[in-house]
Amino acid sequence: MRSMDAAERRARLGVRHRLAAAARTDDVNEVARSLVVLHATDPATVFLSVAARGRGCEPGHVEKALYEDRTLLRMLAMRRTMFVAPIELVPALQASCADALAHKQRKTYARYIEQAGVVEGAVLPWLSEVEAETHDTLLARGSATGAQLGKEVPRLRTQVNTAPGKSYSKPTSITTWVLVILGAEGRIVRGRPNGSWSSSQYTWAPIESWLPEGIPALSAEAARAELVRKWLRAFGPAPVSDIKWWTGWTLGEVRKTLALLDTAEVDLGGATGLVLADDLEPTPAPEPWVALLPALDPTPMGWQSREWYLGPNSPILFDTNGNVGPTVWWDGRIVGGWAQRPDGEIVWRLLEDVGSDAQALIEAEAARLTAFYGEVRPIPRFRTPLERELTS
Numbered sequence: 001m002r003s004m005d006a007a008e009r010r011a012r013l014g015v016r017h018r019l020a021a022a023a024r025t026d027d028v029n030e031v032a033r034s035l036v037v038l039h040a041t042d043p044a045t046v047f048l049s050v051a052a053r054g055r056g057c058e059p060g061h062v063e064k065a066l067y068e069d070r071t072l073l074r075m076l077a078m079r080r081t082m083f084v085a086p087i088e089l090v091p092a093l094q095a096s097c098a099d100a101l102a103h104k105q106r107k108t109y110a111r112y113i114e115q116a117g118v119v120e121g122a123v124l125p126w127l128s129e130v131e132a133e134t135h136d137t138l139l140a141r142g143s144a145t146g147a148q149l150g151k152e153v154p155r156l157r158t159q160v161n162t163a164p165g166k167s168y169s170k171p172t173s174i175t176t177w178v179l180v181i182l183g184a185e186g187r188i189v190r191g192r193p194n195g196s197w198s199s200s201q202y203t204w205a206p207i208e209s210w211l212p213e214g215i216p217a218l219s220a221e222a223a224r225a226e227l228v229r230k231w232l233r234a235f236g237p238a239p240v241s242d243i244k245w246w247t248g249w250t251l252g253e254v255r256k257t258l259a260l261l262d263t264a265e266v267d268l269g270g271a272t273g274l275v276l277a278d279d280l281e282p283t284p285a286p287e288p289w290v291a292l293l294p295a296l297d298p299t300p301m302g303w304q305s306r307e308w309y310l311g312p313n314s315p316i317l318f319d320t321n322g323n324v325g326p327t328v329w330w331d332g333r334i335v336g337g338w339a340q341r342p343d344g345e346i347v348w349r350l351l352e353d354v355g356s357d358a359q360a361l362i363e364a365e366a367a368r369l370t371a372f373y374g375e376v377r378p379i380p381r382f383r384t385p386l387e388r389e390l391t392s
Contacts, residue, residue, distance in 0.1 A: 001265055001266060002266045002267070002280055003266065003267040003269075003270075004086075004237050004266045004267070005268075006269065006277070006308040006309075007285070007332075008282060009237065009304060009308055009309075010288065010309060011283045011284065011285045011307065011332065011334075012045060012309070012334065013299065014183070014225060014286050014289055014331070014332050015283055015286055016034060016233075016234055016283075017034060017053070017234070017298075017299050018031055018053040019052070019053060019289055019291045019299070019329065020286035020287065020289045021286070021289055022053055022236065022271040022286060023053075023286065023289065024053050024054055025053065025054060025055075026054040026055055026056055026057045026061065028050050028061050028072070029071050029086055031049070032050075032072055032084060032086050033052050033086050033089075033304075034234060035049070035237075035298040035299070036084075036089070036227075036230050036231055036234050036298070037077070037083040037085045037089070037093070037298065038050070038072075038083060038084040038085075038294040038298055039081070039082075039083060039297065039298050039301060040074055040082040040083050040084045040382040041082045041108060041296055041381060042294075042295060042296055042378075042380060042382070043193065043198055043199060043200050044197070044198040044294065044376075044378035044380075045086050045094060045294050045295060045296045045297060046062065046066075047059050047062050047197050047372075048189050048196070048293075048294035048297075048325075048369075048372075049061050049293070049294060049297050049298060051368075051369065051372045052109075052166055052291050052292060052293050052294070052365075052369075053291075054233055056152065057168075057372070058372065059374075059376075061196045062197070063192070063197060064113075065085070065273060066192075067191065067192045069224045070209075070210050071087050072084050072085065072087065073085055073087055073088065073090055073210055074096075074098075074190040074202075075091040075098060075183065075186070075278040076101055076129050076180070076183060077096075077097040077101075077188065078096055078097050078246060078247050078248045079125060079246075079248035080248070083202055083254060084136075084364065087210065088232070089226075089227075090186070090211070090215055091163040091217070091218045091223065092183045092218060092222075092224075092226040093223075093227065094160065094215050094218075094223070095219065095222070096220060096223035096224045096226075096227050096247075096308060097215070097227075097247070097248070098184050098185070098186060098299070099185070099220070100183075101182035101184045105177075105181055105184055106124070106127065106178055106181050108374070109127070109174065109177040109180075109181065110123045110124050110127055110206075111175065112160050112162050112177075113126075113127065113158070113160055115124050116161060116162075116164075118158055118159065118240060119158070124143050126155075127178075127181075128328075129155075130153065130155045130156065130174070130178055131178055131181060131182055131371025132181060132311065133153050133155070134149055134153050134156065134178055134179070134188075135182060135187050135188060135206060136195065136207065137149060137152050137272055138188055138204060138206045139206045139247060140387070141235055142205065142206075142209070142211075143191050143192075143203045143204060143205045144173045144203060145194070145201070145202075145203050145204070145338035146176065146179055146204070147158075148367065149175065150175050150205070153344060155363045156175040157175070158173060158174050159171040159172065160173075160174060160389035169187060170193070172186055172379060180346040186207055186214070186215040187206070187207055187214075188204050188205065188206055188207060189203040189204070189205055189206075189209075189210055189326060190203075190205075191203040191204060191205040191209075196376050197259040197376065198376050198378035200212075202343065210369075217301055219255070221257070221260065221280055222248070224247075224249070224256075224260075224261045224362070225260040225261055227247070228254075228257050228258065229261055231243065231246060231247075231273060231278065231280070231349065232261075232263070232276050233279065233351065234278065234302065235302045236273070236274060236277040237268060237274060238255060238273050238303055238305070239271055239272065239273050239274070239305060240255075240258070240274065240350070241273060241304060241305065242304050242305055243258075243274070244301045244303065245304035246303070246356055247302070258274070261276070262276065262278070262355040263275065263277055264274055264276070266276045267282075268308075277295060286326050288330070288331045288332060288357075288358070289329075289330075289361075290328070290361035290362050290364075290365055291327065291328075291329040291347070291365065292327075292328055292329075292331055292338050292346070292366065292369055293326065293327065293329060294326055294380075294381035295317040295323070295324060295325060295326050295381070295384070295387070296323060296328070296380075296381075296382070297324070300327055301323075301367060305362065308332050309332060309333050309334055311333065311334065313351050314320045315385070316384065316385045316386040317334065317337050317385075317386055319383065319384050319385075321371055321382065323382035323384070324383030324384070325339075325380060325382070325383070325386060326338045326339055326387055328350065328362060328379070330354045330358050330362075331358075334351050335347055335358075336349050336352075337349055337351075337387060337390065338387075339387045339391045340377065340378075340391070341390075341391050342377060342391070344369050344370060344373060344377065345370070345377075346366040346367075346369055346373075348362060348366065348390070351360075359387055
C-alpha cells in the first residue's frame with residue numbers, strides 16, 4: 001500500500017488549494033473549482049477565501065463573478081450548509097444534496113403549518129401554490145427581497161407559531177420557509193445583497209436568470225459520483241469517514257458512490273485513506289508559505305480528521321459546534337489565529353514559534369488583507385475564543 005504521510009498531504013494542500021505562492025491566482029472561478037465549493041454561511045467568507053488565494057484580487061472581482069458574469073451561484077447543499085459553487089457543478093450539487101433537502105424542508109414546514117391550523121384543507125397543495133406564485137412573481141419582477149415578495153404574494157404573510165405556549169416562541173410569517181424550499185429546489189437563487197459584500201440581506205432572483213433552461217437533471221448516483229470525484233481530487237487522500245462527514249450522506253450512500261469510482265487505498269500513518277487511482281504521484285513540496293484564512297474557510301473545514309494540520313489547537317480556534325475561526329497557516333499547518341479589530345487593524349497570535357521569516361510573511365499577508373477589507377468591518381457569524389480575545 002502506498003504511504004502518504006502528513007508532509008505530503010500538506011504539500012498537496014498548499015498546491016491544490018492555491019495557498020502556496022506559486023499556486024495563487026486572481027481567477028475567482030479557478031479558486032472556487034480548486035476547493036470544489038466555497039463556504040458561504042458567512043457572506044464575508046467567500047470574499048476572504050478568494051483573497052487569501054490571490055495576489056491582487058479585490059472584492060469587485062468576486063462580485064463580478066457572482067452577479068454579473070454569473071459563473072458562481074449560491075445554494076444550499078451538503079449538510080444543509082450554504083455554499084458558492086461553480087455554475088458547472090450546480091447540477092451535481094442539486095441532484096446529490098439539494099433535492100433531498102428541499103423534500104425534507106417542505107415536509108417540516110408543512111407540518112408546522114398544519115399544526116398551527118391556519119390553512120383550510122390539505123396543506124401541501126396549498127404550500128405548492130404559494131411556492132409557484134412566489135416563483136412567478138420573481139420571474140415577472142426579475143429580483144426582489146423577501147419583504148417585497150411578501151407584499152405581492154399575500155399568502156407569504158401567513159403567520160405560524162411553531163411552539164405555542166412557549167415563552168420564547170412568537171408567530172412568524174412563512175416567507176423565509178417558502179424561499180428556502182424554492183432555493184433548495186433550484187427554482188430561485190440569492191442575488192446581490194443590499195449593502196456591502198459582507199451583507200446577508202439578499203435579493204432573490206429566478207434560476208432562469210442564471211440558467212435559462214433551469215438546472216439540468218442528473219441521477220442522484222451520477223451526481224454523487226461527480227461530487228466525490230472532485231472532492232477526492234481536491235482533498236484526498238482522506239479516510240471514508242471524512243467523505244461521509246463532508247457530504248452529510250449516510251455511510252451506505254458513500255460506499256455505493258465509491259463503488260462507482262476508481263480509487264486506491266493509501267496508508268495515512270496507521271489509518272487507511274482513499275485517493276483517485278490516477279492520483280498517486282507525489283506532490284513536490286512548494287516553497288514555505290503563509291496564509292491568513294477566514295472563519296469557515298473551505299480548507300480547514302474540508303476534513304473531519306484534522307490532527308495532521310491542526311495539532312492541539314482546536315479548543316481556541318473552533319467554536320463548540322465545530323465552526324473554525326480565522327486561522328494563520330504556515331507551510332500546511334495551522335499555527336495561530338487572527339482577527340480584524342473595529343478600527344480595521346489585523347491582529348494575530350501565534351500558538352508556536354515559527355521563526356522570523358514566517359512572521360515577516362504573516363505581516364505582509366496582514367497588510368494585503370487590510371487593503372482588501374477597505375472600510376468593511378464584518379464580524380464572523382460564529383465567533384471563537386481566540387477571535388473574541390483578539391478583538392476585545
